[in-house]
Amino acid sequence: MRIFSIAVFASGAGSNFIRLYDYFSKIDEIDISFVLCNNPEAYVLNECAQRSQRSIVISNDDVANENFLTDLCISESIDCIILAGFLRKIPDNLIRAFTNRIVNIHPSILPDFGGKGMYGNRVHQAVFEAGVQETGITIHFVNEGFDEGAKIAQFYVSINASDTPETIKNKVQHLEHTYFPLVCAEIIKGLDV
Numbered sequence: 001m002r003i004f005s006i007a008v009f010a011s012g013a014g015s016n017f018i019r020l021y022d023y024f025s026k027i028d029e030i031d032i033s034f035v036l037c038n039n040p041e042a043y044v045l046n047e048c049a050q051r052s053q054r055s056i057v058i059s060n061d062d063v064a065n066e067n068f069l070t071d072l073c074i075s076e077s078i079d080c081i082i083l084a085g086f087l088r089k090i091p092d093n094l095i096r097a098f099t100n101r102i103v104n105i106h107p108s109i110l111p112d113f114g115g116k117g118m119y120g121n122r123v124h125q126a127v128f129e130a131g132v133q134e135t136g137i138t139i140h141f142v143n144e145g146f147d148e149g150a151k152i153a154q155f156y157v158s159i160n161a162s163d164t165p166e167t168i169k170n171k172v173q174h175l176e177h178t179y180f181p182l183v184c185a186e187i188i189k190g191l192d193v
Helices: 015-024 044-050 060-064 068-075 092-097 121-130 165-189
Strands: 004-010 030-037 055-057 080-083 102-106 134-141 151-158
Touching (some): 030 044, 030 165, 060 068, 068 092, 080 165, 102 165, 151 165
Parallel strands (some): 004 030, 004 080, 030 055
Antiparallel strands (some): 134 151
């Protein structure tokens, strides 16, 4: 049986990592090799420790280094990289080395409310201020542009007049936690590497 080796990149609380970990732990073909984090204070590192999940803490200079992440992922025989709230731009040479093997989740229906600087609560605030009637999540491959990679799946949720940025965030996170692990598992099991 083919075992796919996965790296999860995260910068924050780790709620999507938890869902990925729980879901993948039931799938024999998928192994999270490590969680990479560029924030030594990130709560995701506590979540890793609680699960005996290997984590690697790096600096933002390491992320910006054109070769560091590529060399690391190749040396670790990584098949697929999943971005779960990773707040740094992925170097172009890593994108080239892992074409259609780096998956990101964005908390809106792209192309709306995407691009540089649009992440987390900033997105939910912008959605709220725009007064739109629906939002959701976009799961997409990573390319050289912020939130511009090929879309894999989108899931929607309605917004009503009583919603606030916080309730919008909660609705969107529910979609993330429900669908991100499922979609990622399908992508990983379909890899031809």
